[in-house]
Amino acid sequence: MSVSMLSTFIKPMHPEGRKFVAIAAAITLVLFLICEPLGWIGAGLTVWVYYFFRDPARTTPVRRLADGTVSDTLVVSPADGIISLLEQAVPPAELNLGDAPMTRISVFMNVFNCHVNRAPIGGKITEIAYREGKFLNAALDKASVDNERNGMTIEMADGRRLGVVQIAGLVARRILCEVKTGQMINTGERFGLIRFGSRLDVYLPAGVEPLVALGQTMVAGETVLADLSGTEPARSGGIR
Known part of the structure; x- marks a missing residue:
């Protein structure tokens, strides 16, 4: 089984993180409506929240x-x-x-x-x-x-x-x-x-x-x- 380039960067997310990503995305939308530069800051924060709650597969040695x-x-x-x-x-x-x-x-x-x-x-x-x-x-x-x-x-x-x-x-x-x-x-x-x-x-x-x-x-x-x-x-x- 080979590892794709996409799977190297995009990981599954733990269910605990879904509500936090949703909140961050909603705030980002509001920030874009208020001021576009602030919206991009919010977008970066949303990506970080997803990244924090990532849940990658691991290979456990035996x-x-x-x-x-x-x-x-x-x-x-x-x-x-x-x-x-x-x-x-x-x-x-x-x-x-x-x-x-x-x-x-x-x-x-x-x-x-x-x-x-x-x-x-x-x-x-x-x-x-x-x-x-x-x-x-x-x-x-x-x-x-x-x-x-x-x-x-x-x-x-x-x-x-x-x-x-x-x-x-x-x-x-x-x-x-x-x-x-x-x-x-x-x-x-x-x-x-x-x-x-x-x-x-x-x-x-x-x-x-x-x-x-x-x-x-x-x-x-x-x-x-x-x-x-x-x-x-x-x-x-x-x-x-």
Whole structure:
């Protein structure tokens, strides 16, 4: 299957964005009636709103074993953006992951990133918990504790559990989670969206080393964060 030039630039839009595009288009029409230069500014804003809510298809990698079977052990990024934090941290209590520090990988999304969120690993959703909070800059470490958030715990077939948390940012005002407790989810499957600049945290199971570095660019559903069955040590990176 080949990728057309048109599909490279025109992406499907998440249903959440339709009303915002409609509002922006209506405002643009009014601006054109008032003053044509203002109308063109509105047209640019409308295109940006569509672009913000884009929902492109993604190709999620899998590990194929020597016998030809597929092993669902690759943890993928839940969001587009950059790795802003990579550290040991106690997961939020509502995830029921215990009080021991786990490796936390934070992916920061700016207003130009695709904001559709995808499951970092496949399994059963055992916990979903929403917490009200502040709207601090999502790049800050304390945003994991102080900001509005929605957490989800995924239990894999081998019993290990992984946490993923949607965190509202400075201008984010709505976290959307489209899955339910008890539901099965596949790696890379869409599960939610955050409007306008935010962050996602992934808490890896004990003993799993991250395969990404601070500042690295992530692609939701595609970039591998870690391998649950891997023995490779944690990576570091350098800016080139």
